[in-house]
Every structure is written in structure tokens, then in C-alpha cells.
Amino acid sequence: FNVDVDDNGYVLFCPCMGRFGNQADHFLGALGFAKGLNRTLVLPPWVEYKPGVTRSVQIPFDTYFKVEPLAKYHRVMTMQQFMDQLAQTIWPPEKRIAFCYVPRHNSDGCNPKEGNPFGPFWDTFNIDFVGSEFYRGLSYDVHYQNMAEQWNKHYLAEKWPVLAFTGAPATFPVQESNRHLHKYLIWSDSIVEKAQQFIATLPRGPFIGIHLRNGIDWVRACEHVQHSPNLFAAPQCLGYRNEHGVASTELCLPSETNIIKKLKRVIKSTGAKSIFVASDNDFMIGRLTQALKKMKVAVHRREPSEPHVDLAILGRSNHFIANCVSSFSAFAKRERDAKGFPSSFWAFPLE
Template sequence: MSFSKLFFTIFFHFLIFSTVNSIDDSDISIDPNGYLLYCPCMGRFGNQAEQFLGTLQFAKSIDRTLILPPFIEYVDYKVTFQPFENIFEIDHINEYHRVMTMNDFLKKLSPLIWKHENRSITCYDSRHFSTNNNNKKEGCNPFEGSPFKEFWHHLGVQEFPLGSLYYKPLHTDYNYANDWRQKFRNVTVLALVGAPSSFPTNSAAVKLSKYIYFTKNIMEKANKYRMDRGFGQKPYLAVHLRHGIDWIRACELIHSNPDLKQLFSSQQCLGDKDKQHRWLNNRITFDLCYPSFEQIIDGIKSSIQSYNNQDEVKRNEKQPIQHIYIATDLNNESMWLDLNQTLAKHFSSSSSTLTLITPTLTLNTIDGTFSEYKKPSPHFLIDLYLLSHSNSFIGNCISSFSAFITRYRLYRLHFFHTTHFFSFHRPNSVHLRDEL
């Protein structure tokens, strides 16, 4: 290296570090290994949360600090953003690998190491959105499509002056870590147009759910809602019920593809290619995706009986489950009335009553009475917390939202025996090894 280049390098690093030290309230130093930034632009919360685990694993493998993106929400058909740190605690994730909030990065480091003129965007290969060959632009085209454009603009990024970088033929897999480190060793902030993780993510990344902790704010809001609905401090069965029209259309893919091996998060029930064995002969059945009314009743009945037959409950050391909390994508009040009436018949010999808590109704199985809950339905994060921390849970094998809850219960809380699925009876050997 020539003397002039050496002098410039030393001066540049001196300038950066002296500037960092001059930032008010800054306890952040620059990571010499660089940073990883990405757009969580695939699907809703369940998909984004699953790809986050794969991305966290990937960031550790290439030894870059992961910049935590906001979660993307769709409210009244508009793209909105929820800061990561508003939902999950950062300190616990840092126990596994270095992470920092997007807000800290943009305010404290971006002016130093990711200035406008130094920005590039990375993708596998050129992405084309125009059907007109004359209008096709080569490059990652990070502002094409929603929510890509909204995401980068939310960060204050209007363009990437250094253009596009491609990681082809590499894959976003920790097995390619050395190749990634070598290929992008001169890129301080590696900004990716999408999450560097497969969907569904690999089974090793799933176990990182043990580092996921809800914030105190989410916990307090969920517990307040629980008190408002009348089941605070009481054991409850939580049910995640997908039966909206969009979900039904997705489930119909099973009818048109009878040999389908994987759909959304089906691996949480059937296993995946990383497992030595799969179950049900690899087949995804329609019932796994869209259980019938009878199967919903059977699932609720079986889960409650399983919990209430525990020795601790029989000895009155634990209260039995008498409340059922339903989180759903379709608030079908006529279905809740039918559900309440049918459960009343199944539990007619029980000395205690069951109470169904739906988004807008609270129903009593003994006398069939119900009351309306006239406040707005809870934010989905309240549902997420209450489903995750329930005494017993029934989820949907195909749903990525259910998959988040399942992972959290298995690896964070170790609630294996009280985590169930509609229309699927998981062998006891499955996941037990993973839980240890």
C-alpha cells in the first residue's frame, strides 16, 4: 500500500471514530465487520417474524450487526410500520448476536457510514416488474412494488446512487457464510431488497425463538384487555381460528394440488426437509388448513379435557380451564352462538361452566346467555401475546401466525404438552428433542 493510501485510510478511520465520540448520548461504536439491513417485504406478521429468525441466524454467520427493521402492517389497505423494539425486547436477542434498532442506526450511524452517496442495494439478480420489454430496467429495482417503495421511503431513502449489487450464485444460507464475507468485504452496510432467509425458514433458525421476549408495554396492554374481558388471573384455552374468505381461497390450493408437500408453515406439523422423518406420508390435507365445525369442537373438547385431567387439577392444586379465548380473522357471531350451544351439550355433565370470549361477544355455555363487548377489537399483537401465553393452545398447522405462537411456546416457554393443532395429533416424539 502506498504512503498516500495508508495516510488516507488512517485519517478516514480517525475521522469516523472521533465523530462517533462527539455524538450526544451515543454509546454505539462502529462495527468493523459491517451491518446487515433488509426489507421485511414478504407477507404479514407471521411471515415477517419467521424470516426474521432466518435473517438473525444469517447475520451471525456472516458476522455483521443486524439492523432491526420495523414490522410492516396493512391497516385499511395502507402500509404502516411498527418499530421492532415496540414489540420485542432487544437485550435478549443481543445475547445471541449483535443487533441494533433501525432508529439508532439512522440517527447515529447512517450519517457517518451510510451517507446518500455511499448507498448500494443488493439482490440475487436483476428484478423486472414491467411487462414491457422496452421499459425494463436492469437492477434490483428496490422501489418497485408494494411495500418495497413504502419501506425505503419510510427510512428516508429515495435512491441508491451506487446502484445494484448481486449475490448470484450464492444463496442466503449460513452454509455460504465465508463466500458472503469475502464477496462483500468492502461493503460496510449491506442493504438487501428482501429478507436473507427462506420461507419457511430452516429448523435450526426456528430454535432462536427462545430469544424472543415481548416488551413490557405489550404485556401490560394484553393483561389489561384480559382483565376487561373477565378472565384475568384465570386459566384459559386460546384458539387461533382461520376461516376468512382469503384463507379459504388459500386452502383451496390443496384441492388443486393433491401432491402438495408444503404450504405456508405446514412444516410445524408435518416436519420439513431438514428432518429425518415426515408424517402423514408428506400429505397436506384440506382439514389441516380449514377444519370443519365438528373438528373445531373435537379440538376444543380434547384440549380442555387433557388440561383438566391433570393430577394437579384433580387435587385442586390448579384451577381447571373454564374460559376459551378465540382469536380469528373473521368475527362470525352466528358461528360463536352455534359453538357455544354445541359445547354446552358436550360439557353438560360438568359441574362448572365454560365462557367463550370472542372479539365482540362473551358467551356462557350453561344458560346460553351472552353479552356484547362494544369496545374496538384488540390489536393483533394483543391476540399474539394472549395466544402465546395461554394455559392451552390450539393453532392451525398451515398458518404462519400460529407458527410464531407454536415456536414461542416450544422454545421460549417449553409448553409442549399444551400446544395443539386442529385436525392433527402430533406424535409425542416430535419436537421433544428440539425442546431440550
């Protein structure tokens, strides 16, 4: 192999928080961060949790997304490429320092491999760390004043060719200024193919994609909504400063009555012939079919349920109804915004 070394250095990180939607938010932030610092972004694998398996599973970045569109925006390479082709020379084992904001796990270091998914993530590439570096005083917000310059002054690329972060160098939810980066996230051919195959089975005519996030973890999370006016992804509809109101239980977990009411409205305005339901738990197929019988609208789900394929289908529907609080919904909403496709939210605008 003969890969040019980026003299400006590299950013590496573990998408160690949450599931896909959270990781995608963080990814966009990390992309903006690497661009701001003008360092190559190393594309980490996605971290997944399988039922009954105690250690996270790492799925190569390019299983789900194409690398080339990202490269149009900024220099990127997959973590596998980085480890195979560059790590031995620019990041040998004795130089592997972990970056974190403050010490973790009641110790004096970053403890980057403590816990799941932290340990399994770095183990995927046989990475161990020899030290910790705290970047107190610096923030990820490279759109803020001269923050990027401060990072680069503090961590000169010659001395620190690799900044390896214990978690994503990004905020959750994604900052408003990084949302537009979603346009560089393009599904891999295999995901698109599966989505298209499913769409081809729907009745001819427009279809509405809906996300019903209603699993037990979500029901529990929504109980906290009163104390969290901008819970999880809620800024996507309420605004980053709650300009459009504060989160309610209905916004987080819409009732059946509200779901049906909203669907009837959107069916009328779009002339939809079918509905695609994506859900983590209760798809409501029978109840929706019954409620919409007079409108002659078929209600479908995809089996087996695969989150990324569901998202790609939602991204391609004629209209998408999102859960404003869910970062899973937020992914499809951003993809559609990038394409200029229409979306709306359950229980929003607030009543």
C-alpha cells in the same frame, strides 16, 4: 452520539413479504444470517397494511419487541438508531447499493423501491439507492457448509460495510435450524400488559387459546393445498420433509365438527374453564358457546382485535390449538415451544 462502529459491518433488509407471521419467520432467518456472517443486524420496522391506505405503514421494531433480549444473542440496533447515528458516516447516500438475487421488475437492477411496500419502506428513512448488487451463487443458509465464509470473502466488510437487502435474507417458512431463535423475541411491556389485562377478565382456572384462521384470503389459499403438500407454515407439524404427512384441506381450514370435537377433548384433558378465540374473521363465539354449554366453558374474544396482543394471549394460554398452515399460528407455537408450553394443531395427527 458516540456509537462504536462495527468493523464487521451491518445487515439491513426490508421485511417486504407478507404480513406479520411471514415477516416474523423471515426475521428469525435474518437474525441467523447476521449471526452467521458476524455482522450487526439492523432491526427493521414491521411493515403493516391498513385498509384503504395504499402505502404500507412502518411500525418501529421496538413497538412490539424488546431489543435487549436479542442483543444477548447477537449485536443488533434499530433501523432508526442506525440511520440517526451511523448512516451518514458509514453508509452515505452515494454508497447506498441494494442487494438482490436477480434483477427485479423487468429491469437490469434490483429496483428496491419499486412497488408497495418496497418504496414506502425505504422512504420512511429517506433512503435512495445508487446501484444494485446481485449475489447469485450465494445462499442465506449459513448453516450449510462454509456459506458464511463465502459471503464474507465475497463482500469484505471494509469495502461493503452495509449489505442492504431488497427482501429478507431468509427463507419462508423459517428454517428448522433458526426456529429456536424465537426465544430472543420477547414482547414489549405494552403488549404484555394488554395481554395480561385481558387474561385477568377470564373466569378463574385454565384457559385454552385457539386460532381460527378463516378469512376469505385463507379460504382461497387453502384451495391450493392439494398441490402444495407443505403449504406456508405446514412444516411445523408435517415436518420439513413431509415426514408426518401431506397437507389437507381440513388441516388448513378445519370444519366446525372437527373444531368442536377437538375442543371437547382438550377441555377434558386440561380441565379448562374458558376458551380464548383469536381469529381474522369468524370467531364462532355463539356456536362454540352453544356446543360447549354442558361442559360449562365460557368462550371469549378480545375487542378490539389486535394481532400482536392476540398472539401474546395465545402464548400465555394453558393449551394452544394452532392452525398448522398459518404462519400467524406458527408464531405463538414457537413462543410456547421456547417456554416449554403445550400446543396442538387442528386436524393433526392426520386421520
